[in-house]
Amino acid sequence: MDLSGITHVAFDADDTLWAHENIFVDAKARCLKLLSPYMKDGMNLEEELYRFERKNLKIFGYGVKGFTLSMIETAIELSDGKISGREIQQIIDLAKEMLDHPINLLPGVEAALDALEDHYTLMVITKGDLFDQENKLARSGVGQRFDIVEVVSEKNPETYRGILARHGIPPEQFMMIGNSLRSDVLPVIAAGGMAAHLPFEFTWHHEAVTETKETYWKVASMEEFVVALVETLPRRVG
Amino acid sequence: MDLSGITHVAFDADDTLWAHENIFVDAKARCLKLLSPYMKDGMNLEEELYRFERKNLKIFGYGVKGFTLSMIETAIELSDGKISGREIQQIIDLAKEMLDHPINLLPGVEAALDALEDHYTLMVITKGDLFDQENKLARSGVGQRFDIVEVVSEKNPETYRGILARHGIPPEQFMMIGNSLRSDVLPVIAAGGMAAHLPFEFTWHHEAVTETKETYWKVASMEEFVVALVETLPRRVG
Numbered sequence: 001m002d003l004s005g006i007t008h009v010a011f012d013a014d015d016t017l018w019a020h021e022n023i024f025v026d027a028k029a030r031c032l033k034l035l036s037p038y039m040k041d042g043m044n045l046e047e048e049l050y051r052f053e054r055k056n057l058k059i060f061g062y063g064v065k066g067f068t069l070s071m072i073e074t075a076i077e078l079s080d081g082k083i084s085g086r087e088i089q090q091i092i093d094l095a096k097e098m099l100d101h102p103i104n105l106l107p108g109v110e111a112a113l114d115a116l117e118d119h120y121t122l123m124v125i126t127k128g129d130l131f132d133q134e135n136k137l138a139r140s141g142v143g144q145r146f147d148i149v150e151v152v153s154e155k156n157p158e159t160y161r162g163i164l165a166r167h168g169i170p171p172e173q174f175m176m177i178g179n180s181l182r183s184d185v186l187p188v189i190a191a192g193g194m195a196a197h198l199p200f201e202f203t204w205h206h207e208a209v210t211e212t213k214e215t216y217w218k219v220a221s222m223e224e225f226v227v228a229l230v231e232t233l234p235r236r237v238g
Numbered sequence: 239m240d241l242s243g244i245t246h247v248a249f250d251a252d253d254t255l256w257a258h259e260n261i262f263v264d265a266k267a268r269c270l271k272l273l274s275p276y277m278k279d280g281m282n283l284e285e286e287l288y289r290f291e292r293k294n295l296k297i298f299g300y301g302v303k304g305f306t307l308s309m310i311e312t313a314i315e316l317s318d319g320k321i322s323g324r325e326i327q328q329i330i331d332l333a334k335e336m337l338d339h340p341i342n343l344l345p346g347v348e349a350a351l352d353a354l355e356d357h358y359t360l361m362v363i364t365k366g367d368l369f370d371q372e373n374k375l376a377r378s379g380v381g382q383r384f385d386i387v388e389v390v391s392e393k394n395p396e397t398y399r400g401i402l403a404r405h406g407i408p409p410e411q412f413m414m415i416g417n418s419l420r421s422d423v424l425p426v427i428a429a430g431g432m433a434a435h436l437p438f439e440f441t442w443h444h445e446a447v448t449e450t451k452e453t454y455w456k457v458a459s460m461e462e463f464v465v466a467l468v469e470t471l472p473r474r475v476g
Contacts, residue, residue: 059337061369065303072310073330076323083323085314092311099297130368131299131391153369 001194001217004232008169009116011146012178013126013133015200018103018140022201024067027094031071034090038079049074061153063129068095099132103140108222113145115226119233123148125163125176127155127183155183157190164191177225185216196225239432239455242470246407247354249384250416251364251371253438256341256378260439262305265332269309272328276317287312299391301367306333337370341378346460351383353464357471361386363401363414365393365421393421395428402429415463423454434463 014020032045039045052070060066071091075083116122124146126133133151137143148167152159164171171192178184179200188195196217219225252258270283277283290308298304309329313321354360362384364371371389375381386405390397402409409430416422417438426433434455457463 059334060303061367061373063303063369065298065301065307069303069306069330069333072326076327079323081323081327084319085317085321085326086319088310088323088326089314089319092307095307096297129299130389131301134391135299151368153372 002232003175003194003229005173006175006194006229006232007121007173008123008167008175009120009229010123010125010148010174010176012176012180012184013124013137014128015179016106016177016184016198017109017124017142018105018136019200023098023101027067027071027098030094031075031091034087035075035078035083038075038082040078043078045074045078048078052077061129062127063132064095064098065129065132068092068098071095099135103136105140105142106222108226110142112222112226113142115230117145119230121148122146123150125150125152125155125160127152155180155187157187160188160191160193164193175229177219177222181216189216198222198225240470241413241432241467243411244413244432244467244470245359245411246361246405246413247358247467248361248363248386248412248414250414250418250422251362251375252366253417254344254415254422254436255347255362255380256343256374257438261336261339265305265309265336268332269313269329272325273313273316273321276313276320278316281316283312283316286316290315299367300365301370302333302336303367303370306330306336309333337373341374343378343380344460346464348380350460350464351380353468355383357468359385361388363388363390363393363398365390393418393425395425398426398429398431402431413467415457415460419454427454436460436463 011017028046028049031049035045049071052074053067056066056070056073060069068091071094072088075088075091113122122145124137126149128151130151137146137149143149150163152163160176163169164174172194174188174193175196176184176188176193177196177198179198181197185195185197194217196219198219198221219228249255266284266287269287273283287309290312291305294304294308294311298307306329309332310326313326313329351360360383362375364375364387366389368389375384375387381387388401390401398414401407402412410432412426412431413434414422414426414431415434415436417436419435423433423435432455434457436457436459457466
């Protein structure tokens with residue numbers, strides 16, 4: 001892969017710049033505990049919750065608020081409507097905690113921005129709730145280091161084509177890095193750009209891709225990504 | 239006011255392109271009915287709900303999902319936690335109905351687009367949930383008629399300045415029309431643009447402005463706005 005023509009480097013945000021899915025995993029675990037008195041034998045909360053989430057995605061979209069409403073629905077159904085108002089309040093409090101969670105940058109992110117910012121136009125392309133994503137970027141402390149921030153409701157090839165066209169970026173000069181094959185890698189390749197996959201510890205079912213015929217660049221760390229890019233920069237003589 | 243230099247006309251969406259606040263008003267009324275068995279004497283649901291909404295705005299942002307979570311919280315508190323899961327499910331069903339509500343263009347909107355689209359760059363600038371607003375614009379049937387669509391999390395002078403800068407629009411060539419003095423008119427004037435206020439039947443407390451020293455253009459109908467703009471266009475000879 002020839003990286004020497006890259007001018008624009010875009011980062012996914014959740015689970016690429018900062019940990020995110022683990023907050024959902026933790027919230028689900030606490031919800032399971034809350035619901036355990038109502039669980040029937042053989043019930044799998046994780047599966048039930050995913051069933052509601054998937055059904056509600058097209059009406060609620062991505063993000064904590066839609067997730068919370070799905071969690072409340074799951075709780076009501078699993079408990080046959082017996083769950084109390086107080087317990088539902090605990091689910092809402094969980095949501096508020098999730099939305100107010102400290103944003104901790106993942107290893108290598110600050111070093112990556114330091115190494116790349118003088119040489120590339122840096123972008124964030126993130127899917128989800130506009131308000132939440134802007135909030136997180138502001139709280140991350142690195143929001144100001146990106147030249148272009150795009151919050152989108154879905155990451156498909158058309159989304160990426162639209163962003164590239166809007167900013168006048170030739171696809172072959174565009175590189176995206178993210179943890180989701182489905183959202184950050186495959187649609188970018190389909191749009192003519194390059195993409196690096198940096199897996200995160202947890203992958204949400206909805207983002208999982210089992211196999212693909214596309215060839216893509218898999219990196220083990222943010223550092224590996226940065227080193228490979230920086231190596232292609234023209235060397236200073238002297 | 240000299241309108242002859244205007245090149246860009248931006249519309250607010252909710253309660254300017256289509257009716258919206260009445261859906262919330264209706265939802266609140268149905269919620270009141272649902273909660274009436276739990277209401278204590280002298281309680282004002284409207285006030286209680288607004289108290290939660292305002293408190294939650296900075297964590298949930300604008301939109302139906304945050305509104306719904308606030309409605310559920312209000313219901314839990316007013317009922318001292320006695321509200322049942324089934325009743326909360328009814329609130330969630332209300333939210334889904336709100337999100338799936340048919341989008342009916344307000345009077346004069348289609349005619350306005352017809353009259354203006356060959357002469358101005360048409361924009362939508364709307365505040366709220368990215369997913370919901372994109373969804374509504376798509377369902378409105380007129381989404382494709384706008385050259386620029388901006389969904390923002392807050393409408394303040396910086397927001398408008400940012401949009402104008404990003405698209406290279408000189409402020410004095412920019413005209414915004416909307417139903418909210420607070421969001422669509424005053425911050426636009428502060429950013430150096432022009433703005434027309436087209437009041438809607440309902441105004442959310444949060445958007446109400448009691449007085450202002452700014453002078454702004456108040457129009458009685460979309461038609462009045464369009465006629466005034468079109469009159470400034472150069473006439474064809476022949």
